[in-house]
Amino acid sequence: MASTSAKLPATAPADDLEQHYRRLHAQWSAETMYMSDPGKIMAHPAMRAIVALGEQVVPMILRDLQNETSLVVWALPEITGENVAPPTVHGGFVKCDVGAQIDAWLRWGRARGLV
8 A cells, every 4th residue: 555645735725635635535445445344444544644634625525425425424523523423333233324424424514514
């Protein structure tokens, strides 16, 4: 895996940030496509770089989630400090309903005018 840096100039234009996010997201998606371990998916260097970009990428993530189901939704609690769709426990097993998580985050984003 290639190491990925989240460093952009503090005054990076929005287009540069968007392009940087898109590259990181594409790399993360391609390199974690066949992973099933949530810890490894979230620990991937490109995901860590996405999280490091902070709240400025939240609207981009939400726009993506409007168009496709993606585990990038798991970055939102870490970026925002909020957990609008915590996992549930059924039969002693933690279940993450990604579709429900996406729906909850999109409602959250709409309520804040982010999508």
